Amino acid sequence: xxxxxxxxxxxxxxxxxxxxxxxxxxxxxxxxxxxxxxxxxxxxxxxxxxxxxxxxxxxxxxxxxxxxxxxxxxxxxxxxxxxxxxxxxxxxxxxxxxxxxxxxxxxxxxxxxxxxxxxxxxxxxxxxxxxxxxxxxxxxxxxxxxxxxxxxxxxxxxxxxxxxxxxxxxxxxxxx
Amino acid sequence: xxxxxxxxxxxxxxxxxxxxxxxxxxxxxxxxxxxxxxxxxxxxxxxxxxxxxxxxxxxxxxxxxxxxxxxxxxxxxxxxxxxxxxxxxxxxxxxxxxxxxxxxxxxxxxxxxxxxxxxxxxxxxxxxxxxxxxxxxxxxxxxxxxxxxxxxxxxxxxxxxxxxxxxxxxxxxxxxxxxxxxxxxxxxxxxxxxxxxxxxxxxxxxxxxxxxxxxxxxxxxxxxxxxxxxxxxxxxxxxxxxxxxxxxxxxxxxxxxxxxxxxxxxxxxxxxxxxxxxxxxxxxxxxxxxxxxxxxxxxxxxxxxxxxxxxxxxxxxxxxxxxxxxxxxxxxxxxxxxxxxxxxxxxxxxxxxxxxxxxxxxxxxxxxxxxxxxxxxxxxxxxxxxxxxxxxxxxxxxxxxxxxxxxxxxxxxxxxxxxxxxxxxxxxxxxxxxxxxxxxxxxxxxxxxxxxxxxxxxxxxxxxxxxxxxxxxxxxxxxxxxxxxxxxxxxxxxxxxxxxxxxxxxxxxxxxxxxxxxxxxxxxxxxxxxxxxxxxxxxxxxxxxxxxxxxxxxxxxxxxxxxxxxxxxxxxxxxxxxxxxxxxxxxxxxxxxxxxxxxxxxxxxxxxxxxxxxxxxxxxx
Numbered sequence: 001x002x003x004x005x006x007x008x009x010x011x012x013x014x015x016x017x018x019x020x021x022x023x024x025x026x027x028x029x030x031x032x033x034x035x036x037x038x039x040x041x042x043x044x045x046x047x048x049x050x051x052x053x054x055x056x057x058x059x060x061x062x063x064x065x066x067x068x069x070x071x072x073x074x075x076x077x078x079x080x081x082x083x084x085x086x087x088x089x090x091x092x093x094x095x096x097x098x099x100x101x102x103x104x105x106x107x108x109x110x111x112x113x114x115x116x117x118x119x120x121x122x123x124x125x126x127x128x129x130x131x132x133x134x135x136x137x138x139x140x141x142x143x144x145x146x147x148x149x150x151x152x153x154x155x156x157x158x159x160x161x162x163x164x165x166x167x168x169x170x171x172x173x174x175x176x
Numbered sequence: 177x178x179x180x181x182x183x184x185x186x187x188x189x190x191x192x193x194x195x196x197x198x199x200x201x202x203x204x205x206x207x208x209x210x211x212x213x214x215x216x217x218x219x220x221x222x223x224x225x226x227x228x229x230x231x232x233x234x235x236x237x238x239x240x241x242x243x244x245x246x247x248x249x250x251x252x253x254x255x256x257x258x259x260x261x262x263x264x265x266x267x268x269x270x271x272x273x274x275x276x277x278x279x280x281x282x283x284x285x286x287x288x289x290x291x292x293x294x295x296x297x298x299x300x301x302x303x304x305x306x307x308x309x310x311x312x313x314x315x316x317x318x319x320x321x322x323x324x325x326x327x328x329x330x331x332x333x334x335x336x337x338x339x340x341x342x343x344x345x346x347x348x349x350x351x352x353x354x355x356x357x358x359x360x361x362x363x364x365x366x367x368x369x370x371x372x373x374x375x376x377x378x379x380x381x382x383x384x385x386x387x388x389x390x391x392x393x394x395x396x397x398x399x400x401x402x403x404x405x406x407x408x409x410x411x412x413x414x415x416x417x418x419x420x421x422x423x424x425x426x427x428x429x430x431x432x433x434x435x436x437x438x439x440x441x442x443x444x445x446x447x448x449x450x451x452x453x454x455x456x457x458x459x460x461x462x463x464x465x466x467x468x469x470x471x472x473x474x475x476x477x478x479x480x481x482x483x484x485x486x487x488x489x490x491x492x493x494x495x496x497x498x499x500x501x502x503x504x505x506x507x508x509x510x511x512x513x514x515x516x517x518x519x520x521x522x523x524x525x526x527x528x529x530x531x532x533x534x535x536x537x538x539x540x541x542x543x544x545x546x547x548x549x550x551x552x553x554x555x556x557x558x559x560x561x562x563x564x565x566x567x568x569x570x571x572x573x574x575x576x577x578x579x580x581x582x583x584x585x586x587x588x589x590x591x592x593x594x595x596x597x598x599x600x601x602x603x604x605x606x607x608x609x610x611x612x613x614x615x616x617x618x619x620x621x622x623x624x625x626x627x628x629x630x631x632x633x634x635x636x637x638x639x640x641x642x643x644x645x646x647x648x649x650x651x652x653x654x655x656x657x658x659x660x661x662x663x664x665x666x667x668x669x670x671x672x673x674x675x676x677x678x679x680x681x682x683x684x685x686x687x688x689x690x691x692x693x694x695x696x697x698x699x700x701x702x703x704x705x706x707x708x709x710x711x712x713x714x715x716x717x718x719x720x721x722x723x724x725x726x727x728x729x730x731x732x733x734x735x736x737x738x739x740x741x742x743x744x745x746x747x748x749x750x751x752x753x754x755x756x757x758x759x760x761x762x763x764x765x766x767x768x769x770x771x772x773x774x775x776x777x778x779x780x781x782x783x784x785x786x787x788x789x790x791x792x793x794x795x796x797x
Contacts, residue, residue, distance in 0.1 A: 030398050034566050038595060038656040042354045042555035043325070053655055057597040064592070172498050 002036060002055045007079060008062035018073055018134075018141040020066065029063045069134055070161045073141070073154045080147040084154040096156055100163055111170045119174055123167040130160045195324040197556035198315045199548025200351075201359070202308065202328055202342065204262040204411055205384030205515065207231045208542060209311040210549035211319060215560050217366065217546040217553075220318045228541065229314075231384075233258045233306045235295035242310040251442060254279040254434040256294045260413055261307070263385045264289055264300040265345075266337030274409075277417060279434030288341065296708070301345045308349035325354040327552035329544050331386040332358035333406030333492075333572045335618050336630050336660050343657065354555040356657040359383070360390035361401060361569055362547030363513040367538060368394045369550065369562065375508035376402070378496075380526055380534065381544075382489060383514040385411040389493045391500040391507070397565040403499035403591045404572050405492035410485065412448075412516035418481045419444035419473065423459060427469045436463045447473050452518045479521045486525045493529060499591050510534040515541050568593050571654050578615035578624045580605060587652045590620065597653040601667070604648075608640040612648055614673075616662050635664040635673040708757035715752050715764050719745060722771055725778060732777045737770075744770040 002011065009016040012028040034040075036055035041048045065075045077084045103122055110118035133153055140150040199217075201208045206228040210219045219227040226244070234246035234257040241249070250257045258280065269275060269284040281292035290299045308328070315323055328346050330339055339356055346353040360379035367373065373394050381388040388406040392399055420441050423429070432440065443459050450457035451473065461469040497504060510526055512534045517523065526534050554563050571594050576586040579602070587600050604612065612635045619627030638646050647667040654660050665672045722745060726738075733741070748763040 030396075030566065033568060034564075037566060037568075039355070039551075039555060039567060043557050053595050053653070054597070056656075057595040057653065060593045060596050061598075168498070172494065 002032070002058060004058060008065050008075060009079075011059070011062050012066060014066070016076060016079060018069070018076055019138045020072070022067070025063070025066055029059065032059045070154075070157050073137055073150070073157060076141060077147055077151065077154055082147055082151055084151050085158055090155070091152075092155060092159065093152065096159075100159065104163065104166075107167055107170055111174055114174060116171070116174050119167065119171045123164060123171055126160060126164045126167060130157065130164060133157045133160065195553075195556035195558055196315070196319045196321055197325045197354075197549070197552040197558060198319075198323055198327075199357075199362070199545050199550070199552045200308065200311055200326055200328045201362070201545035201548060202262065202304065202311075202330075202345075203231055203383055203544075204260050204386060204413065205231055206541065207307055207311060208545035209315050210542070210545040211315065212549050212553035212558065212560065217549045219542050219545055220314055222314060229307070229311060231259070231261065231307055233261070233303050235293040235298070237294070240295070240306050242307055251435050251439045254438040255281055258291060258293070258298075258303050260385055261300050261303040263409060263413070264291075265304065266335070266339075266341040267300075274417075279437060288337075296712075301341050301348060304342065304345035305348035308346055308351055312349055312351055324352060325552055325556040326351045327355045327357050327362075327548045327555065328353060329357050329359045329362050329548050330658075331381075331383070331406060331408055332360050332388040332390050332401075332404040333386065333408045334658075335408070335573055335628055336575075336658070337628065338408065339658050343659070354552060356659075357548055357551055358388070358390065358401075358404070358569055358572075358658075359386075359544045360388045360404065360513060361392070361399065361567065362545075362551065363511055363543045364390070364392050364394070364399055364547070365550055365565075365567065366543045366547035367511050367535070368392075368399060369565070370538070373509070376500075376502065376506055378493070378507045378510045378530065379513055380489075380493070380510055380517065381406075381513035382516040382522060383411045384516065385409065385413045387411060387489050387492065389489075389496045391496050391502065398568065399565065400568045401570045401591075401593075402502070403496040404570055405496040405499070406572070407488065407492060410488060412445075412514070414485055415448055415482050415516065415519065416441055416445045418485065419447055419478065422473065422477070422481055423469065423471060426471050429463075429467070429469070433464060439463070440469070443469075448478070448519070451475050451478050452520060475520075482519075482521065486521055489522075490525065490529060504530050507532075511538075511543075512536055513540050513543055569656075569658070570594060571596070571658055573618050573628075574620055575616070575618050575630075575652055575654070575660060576627075577602070577650060578617060582624045583622055584617055584619070584624050584627055587650070588654060592654075594654050594658060595656050597651060599649050599651040602648045602650060603644045604638065604641065604646045605643055607643050609643065609646070610638050610640055611636045612638065612664070614650065614662070614664055616652075616660070630660065631662070633662075633664075633673055635666065635671065637669075637671045638666050639669055708755065708760070711757045711760040711764065712752060715748055715760055718764055718767050719748055719752075722767060725771070725774070729774075729778050733774050737774065741767070741770045741774065 007016070012025060012032070014020050014025060014028070033056060036052055036059060038049060038052040038056055041052040044052070065071050074084050103126060107119060107122050110122065133156055137150060137153050137157065140146045140153060197211065199210045208219050208228060210217055221227045229243040230247045232243065232246040232250065234241040234249050234253065236249065236253070236256065246257055250259065264272070267289060268287060269282055269289040272289065275282060283290040283292050283297050288299055290297045291303070312323055326346065328342060328351070330342050334342070343353060343356060360381045363379050363381065364377060376391065376393050379390045379392065386406065386408050387410040388404065390404040391402045393402055423440055423444060439461055443461050447457040447459050456472050456474045459469060459471045459473060463469065507530055510530050510532065512523070512526065517540050523534060551567070553560065570591045571588060572590060574586045574590045575588040576584045579585045585600070587598050588596055613632065614635060615624065615632045616630045617624055617627040618630050621627050635648060638648070649665050649667055651663045652660060663672065722741065726741070744763070744767040748767050751760040751763045754760065
């Protein structure tokens with residue numbers, strides 16, 4: 001079966017980096033699942049089926065951690081011993097927080113007024129900020145290898161991902 | 177000239193033994209069984225060539241009947257003829273907002289609701305097993321031997337309790353189950369392999385009692401479910417019911433008997449089916465009191481009274497698209513599955529929503545069973561050409577734990593690819609806390625009361641520590657059937673507790689083993705089940721009567737006689753819940769015998785009381 005001691009990047013045959021080839025990730029993931037998925041061992045022994053279940057679940061977990069940029073950034077820091085989303089250290093720059101709070105208030109107003117274009121604009125705005133943050137993180141993580149410094153940006157990206165998810169939900173609720 | 181094959185030394189020629197593999201679509205209204213024959217998936221028909229088996233079980237005077245045989249009695253014997261049992265799988269009586277719709281004698285048992293029938297109290301698992309057994313027998317007759325492996329389909333939106341109930345039913349029916357497969361996924365396999373499709377597809381599956389929407393990406397032999405959503409209590413049945421209500425209102429009918437209600441439901445269904453082809457359908461019926469019903473239902477009225485049911489399917493479609501992070505325009509094709517998608521208003525709504533006509537080039541009744549057969553064939557190890565495809569499915573509803581304040585902490589989110597294992601750490605709330613109650617729930621809502629409770633268990637033996645110091649790791653593991661296992665472990669000491677989420681709906685492994693044993697005992701002769709049920713009723717009556725007599729007139733008997741009666745009662749209790757109706761009858765007889773003299777003396781006493789003019793109840797103090 002698979003080697004559980006290898007990290008997610010090694011498992012999926014990728015160099016540990018924030019910028020990855022997503023097509024290559026998808027290909028490697030499917031290749032691995034073809035090998036270990038429980039469907040291949042439906043007629044196997046109990047041990048084989050248990051191992052297939054554990055391996056396949058592990059491959060799914062690795063894929064999930066690397067597919068999404070926010071989780072990938074968190075995982076990359078964790079490989080360097082840094083917990084970006086620790087519950088005891090949640091500090092964020094004040095101007096970042098103020099900007100998001102304002103965005104949230106405007107979104108709530110827009111939703112109350114049924115102003116779908118305003119909501120869409122706010123969502124697009126937040127997504128653009130997220131993309132800019134990803135570019136910055138690519139420089140910090142893949143260029144300068146400044147993992148400890150990148151902690152703040154990873155936390156911001158995590159926060160933004162939550163916010164865009166919420167805005168998307170508000171938009172869906174307003175549209176239907 | 178024929179060439180003989182000779183294997184290399186030391187390498188035994190692997191006998192290519194073809195396994196008897198089947199796929200079963202266990203539907204709310206109809207069920208089917210299919211297999212792969214000469215590389216082609218085919219539905220196995222009955223002797224008369226009918227592919228569908230109506231999902232109806234009747235507990236008749238002469239044993240269990242299924243399918244068309246049971247259907248023939250649906251109006252004459254509505255309380256023993258069970259339809260749409262799938263709606264009750266894994267459900268308690270309190271879950272059924274529409275319990276009054278069913279003419280059954282419901283028995284409210286913890287976990288799953290049961291139904292009182294002529295053949296005793298039946299759980300939905302047992303009724304489904306009777307259906308599955310009929311399908312298994314059809315397959316065995318057609319394949320010429322016992323089934324080696326079966327894939328049984330379930331609605332994608334079925335929760336853990338409903339899935340487990342289905343798996344238990346398959347086990348009870350003696351089916352070697354290879355996998356539970358989601359219905360829309362099965363349809364996608366059949367459709368995708370047939371059409372060599374690539375791209376993102378939506379499967380809109382409106383069955384008799386359930387609605388599913390699945391969004392899948394098909395690429396290079398991989399069927400990847402991106403998101404699924406649905407409503408496990410919405411289907412063609414609900415359209416029938418709307419028509420039924422319309423009939424009652426239009427004909428101004430008083431409350432109906434179960435037979436009349438069933439009759440009108442049948443007429444409602446016929447009218448619905450007619451309206452897929454015609455502009456108007458006439459509804460003619462004569463009720464048991466001679467009242468005649470003669471109505472015409474137009475397509476316009478039908479569309480109007482069912483409009484919000486159609487609209488109700490579109491919310492899950494929107495949610496699934498949102499979870500897949502796609503727009504309706506990203507969908508390359510929409511596959512329609514389920515008999516209820518024959519209704520023109522449904523097709524119209526789907527076409528309008530996706531901006532394209534849905535794909536209807538396959539039989540919506542058969543496509544799920546065909547896909548299940550293809551998957552069953554592959555899982556059983558039969559090799560066919562083009563069988564190097566892979567299926568990646570998801571869990572439909574989030575799984576979590578109850579935390580302080582009656583809130584849910586999600587551990588596995590909906591639409592996560594399965595199999596999946598996730599662990600999360602929790603801690604104690606009070607100083608010195610040595611046990612932790614773990615409550616496993618499924619659903620999307622924040623409050624535990626709004627989610628489905630799957631199981632409760634306790635982790636005991638945590639060493640006393642200050643609040644917040646213990647580290648309890650709870651691991652959720654969902655297998656490829658979508659079924660959950662939960663384990664809890666205190667990290668410091670290694671104290672462990674594990675549970676397979678199963679007993680919450682009322683069936684433990686022991687009960688299933690007992691049902692299996694019972695079904696083998698009675699398989700040869702279902703009359704025996706009835707004989708047992710009757711003997712049990714008799715046993716309960718005589719036990720209650722004897723105990724009441726002993727309480728009121730116990731002084732009429734001596735110690736020895738009392739001991740004989742007590743022994744007979746104990747024997748009766750011992751056989752009461754067994755499966756041997758002859759032994760139970762014998763026990764009833766011996767209680768009768770032991771209490772014969774006692775009964776005579778009580779009779780004498782009441783006669784003499786009556787003669788002295790005193791009321792019996794006045795003497796009881």
